[in-house]
Amino acid sequence: MVQVFRLAYVHFGTPDMAQMLKYYQDVIGLSVIEQDESRAYVSTSIDHHNIMLSKANESGLIGFGLQLMPNISCEEAAETLHRNGIEATIKMNEVSGIRELVEFVDLDGYVVHLFFAMEVAAPGFQTAGVRPNKVGHLSLRVKDAKRSVEYYKQFGFSNTDWIEDFFGFMTCNRDHHVLNFATSDYKAMHHLAFELRDYSHLVSAMDHLGRNEIPILWGPSRHGAGHNIATYHRDPDGNMIELFTDADVFVPELGIFEPRPWHEHFPQRPRVWGTDECITRWGTSFEQSLV
Template identity: 45%
Template sequence: MSVNVFRLAYVDFFSKDPAHMVEYYSEIMGYRITEEQNGITYLSNGYDHHNIVITPSDKQAIRSYGYQLDGGLSLDEVQEKLIATGIESRIQEDVKPGVSRFIELNDPSGNTIELFTEINQPAVGFSGLGINPLKLGHVAFLANNYEETITFYHDVLGFTFTDKIGENFANFLTCNTDHHVINIIAANDTRLHHIAFQVKDASHQYAASDLLAKHEIPIIWGPSRHTAGSNIATYHRDPEDNVVELYTDMDVFVPELGIFEPRPWHTEMPYKPKVWEGLSVWGTEFQLDLAKI
């Protein structure tokens, strides 16, 4: 039995300005604060104890990504498999509220990831304030050795490749039926490219853009329909300049068939993973400079 991740559960930010970040994620994004411990704030918008974590720091970066395993193997068995493949890891206990036990390790590009089977689910629900996305959907990150990193997520953690943009640019992988849960971008260093949240539909996306405008937070790109994933997306920046995507209409992957569920905007039937030339079906020019992310 292999190690199988089935969802991205949380992202933990190192923050130089935690008060401003907590204000953004609670009042603009609409997440509820579930716990504050040792200066660290945990926020949720559904079942889980947390989906966003804000950790005070003298640096601005991603502290860790939290992925839930399918439970087919115990954490001890997962660690044995990691050791067998030469991957160093540590089992952590009672160091993070909501997740009493997890495996901490680094992927080949240097990201810290936390693998767990169980997370407390107080079911805090949706606040009704701010944007209130349906869920944390995916992350995209630049990777300094992207080929080895892609292999790690595919071979070790059970992700499936879906699409690419260019031969050596963006690489999309999923661990469930979403078109992608991670997007690995070839680069000379490793850092977050963007974090993405699913909204209900186009009207929810328009309302979100209006709310951002009310708070003088500009949309930096979009709305536009992506090629890979077909999602309609807009992008803005949080208080520490992390790029945040709000999306809807993402393709649904059927792994047993290796195709995506049919949609009216698909140009081919069946719709299969492919290599794309650009980012936008609508031809919207992408202005975001990767060097400045």
Template identity: 40%
Template sequence: MTNSPAGMGSSTPVNVSKLGYVGFETPDVDRMVDYYTKILDFKLVERSETQAFLTTNFDHHSIVIEKGDVNPRSFVGYEIWEDISDAQRRLKEAGYDVERRTDIAPSTPDVLIVEEPSTGIPLHLYDAQSGSGIDGYTPIRPTKLGHVAAFVPDLKPLQDFYQGLLGFKWADTIGDFFVFLRCNSDHHAANFMASKVKRSLHHIAYEMRDVNHLQTMIDHLAKNGYQLDWGPGRHGPGHNLFTYHKDPDGNNIELFTQLDVIHDESKGYWEPRPWHNDFPQYPKTWEVDVMTINSWGPINPALMEH
């Protein structure tokens, strides 16, 4: 396991600044739009017969729903904090095929596309989105798309790619099979679980403001017939409070709050919290045990199978 950035020859990694959006393919676009708008309270920004753009915040979209087979991680978009042409040059210098397109979405007129190694998932790199038009606060809606977790055949190529090419930083690892990576002060924006048999999505996560916001959403889920598969609980890596339920296509959806953050990069440890076991709490490799998965106790074996 490589827990430090991999090299890109003489090139400097692209400066990814945040997770922007995720693409979902589904056989029933209407059903998924209803789930996101009526259950999770996302705003529908644009819609066609085969595609829908939805958001939680000021960006044009956080989720893109497209007509197709069930595929909950058909592409992932990351915002970069630099010039698109410069990023394109460095990606090519590093030996990666890069496509530049202007027709990806109405809000992102200039996008670089590079494939994630070993999975072939297209990654969209862009410098900004147009606005969503959201002009008010709602008591239910999540604050943002937080992170995406996926099954992959081998962790090392993915970790080397994200750290060496996209500038992510190592946040934590569980055993030798689950790695957490960050692109800003949040504990993780991407995490990967090694699996010889499973592919695609492990879960997608949306941030809630605080415990009261999370409780309000759980009550809203229950009122609309969505029951929890796991949680509430507290993870070890990231120390976030969590719940998991399934969307209409059976994808695992995490709602979380209290995720660890690094406010001072020069110190390199997570902002101290009373529930931390180490002081200071640095990134580390965690033992594979119940306290790591959920310090409150119960685990869901199905979500930990790999």
């Protein structure tokens, strides 16, 4: 098995690099580590990058990077992928801050990078903007969520929850979800989520969005699957961005989530949720449908 342990970065194409960089610096509060006319690298705190932006004719998600467990080399990962019938290429210095990576294209055409090590390049957290803890999770529209869930198990992901049979949640660590997959008629990112520290941080983040005239699409409210308190807005390119806190913590050794007073079951185990009960536990109404 090719075991990964975190979602390290997300790669977007954008026709307006300047506008997206202004958003990530001034609104989200990240550090621009490197940039030229065609590409920019942006960090939440210490990584060389957690967001990668490439100049493109159309906006949208290109792919993402997953970090390998320390005992797995890129060569070993590539060999395992080849044995599993996945065409993969080892690339050197393809991405700044990463000397070596394995690149492949998944079932739905997303470009995935597997890598062993990333340069520590950023100065830490900024003093203005939202300043999230980290990139929390990435949600993808795919042809068949069940098929994608099974596919990503070969990288060490576990299925934690479902919304009915069309939205699957997966983790490769103790976060409730790191990737999730929504069955859709078209390929696109559903949303990218940034983890905040607590509810007061979420409130101050929404005040900051308001000062920057960025409307909230939905929230705050507590979801069912994951139980995270979440809000959603759109970046300048129209990508949906979630800001969340208070998400469930998975204990893989026990197959349960750490108990919380707001859980529906004790112990709380991975389960199948109905759409309405999962989207909001508080009855919050939507400005826009999320599923």
